[in-house]
Amino acid sequence: MTESAGTPLEPLPGDWRRALAVVAHPDDLEYGCSAAVASWTDEGREVTYLLATRGEAGIDTLAPEECGALREREQRASAAEVGVERVEFLDHRDGVVEYGIPLRRDIAAAIRRHRPELVVTLNHRETWGSSGFWNTPDHVAVGRATLDAAADAGNRWIFPELAEQGLEPWDGVRWVAVAGSTTPTHAVDATAGLERAVRSLLAHRTYIEVLTDEDPEAYVRGFLTRSAEETGKRFGGRPAVAFELFPR
Ligand SMILES: [Zn+2]
Numbered sequence: 194m195t196e197s198a199g200t201p202l203e204p205l206p207g208d209w210r211r212a213l214a215v216v217a218h219p220d221d222l223e224y225g226c227s228a229a230v231a232s233w234t235d236e237g238r239e240v241t242y243l244l245a246t247r248g249e250a251g252i253d254t255l256a257p258e259e260c261g262a263l264r265e266r267e268q269r270a271s272a273a274e275v276g277v278e279r280v281e282f283l284d285h286r287d288g289v290v291e292y293g294i295p296l297r298r299d300i301a302a303a304i305r306r307h308r309p310e311l312v313v314t315l316n317h318r319e320t321w322g323s324s325g326f327w328n329t330p331d332h333v334a335v336g337r338a339t340l341d342a343a344a345d346a347g348n349r350w351i352f353p354e355l356a357e358q359g360l361e362p363w364d365g366v367r368w369v370a371v372a373g374s375t376t377p378t379h380a381v382d383a384t385a386g387l388e389r390a391v392r393s394l395l396a397h398r399t400y401i402e403v404l405t406d407e408d409p410e411a412y413v414r415g416f417l418t419r420s421a422e423e424t425g426k427r428f429g430g431r432p433a434v435a436f437e438l439f440p441r
Pocket residue numbers: 217218220221332
């Protein structure tokens with residue numbers, strides 16, 4: 194893979210105050226991104242989470258109605274571990290999220306409501322890079338729609354019904370940062386946030402207990418530490434969270 198193994202990652206720009214993180218499922222942000230979020234909220238920045246689904250199709254042994262409520266609770270607890278109080282859900286259907294106008298409109302509306310300078314999302318490409326693993330259609334749909342909605346939010350004429358609802362255009366998104374990208378360009382130091390990132394992923398306990406036979410804490414700590422150290426090889430040896438940055 195042309196993952197440019199040796200190319201150093203640049204520090205993510207720091208001149209912003211509000212971020213909106215938009216992903217498909219509960220746990221998408223915690224699998225690698227929440228150490229960065231912890232350091233942002235430490236610095237007094239506002240971070241809001243927007244989830245397209247409640248992850249209700251994520252646990253084979255739990256029916257969606259029960260599962261959705263449980264995963265929402267776990268997601269809110271998880272966000273609180275890294276200083277995020279606002280968590281919103283769009284209620285698209287887990288597993289069959291469609292890229293299209295309704296999804297772009299929903300995300301553009303949230304961008305207008307929260308007026309972020311930085312938008313964060315998860316890998317929108319078909320695979321997870323050199324691992325060869327196929328990405329899920331929900332991640333692809335939400336990632337692409339988020340990249341598009343960053344521009345839609347600023348254009349009065351793309352979704353005129355939003356302005357009629359009192360959501361004025363917001364053309365202030367300066368970057369979209371994609372976590373889990375196959376071709377990262379930037380990184381955030383994870384040193385201060387790593388311990389809280391472990392707790393935030395661990396908050397998805399029901400999901401993780403189904404996922405692995407390993408002790409949940411050992412699994413979570415191992416996964417996040419390895420991934421931060423791997424990124425750190427391209428970030429001066431400091432554990433880090435990688436992003437591909439799309440400027441606007
Ligand atoms: Zn996911």
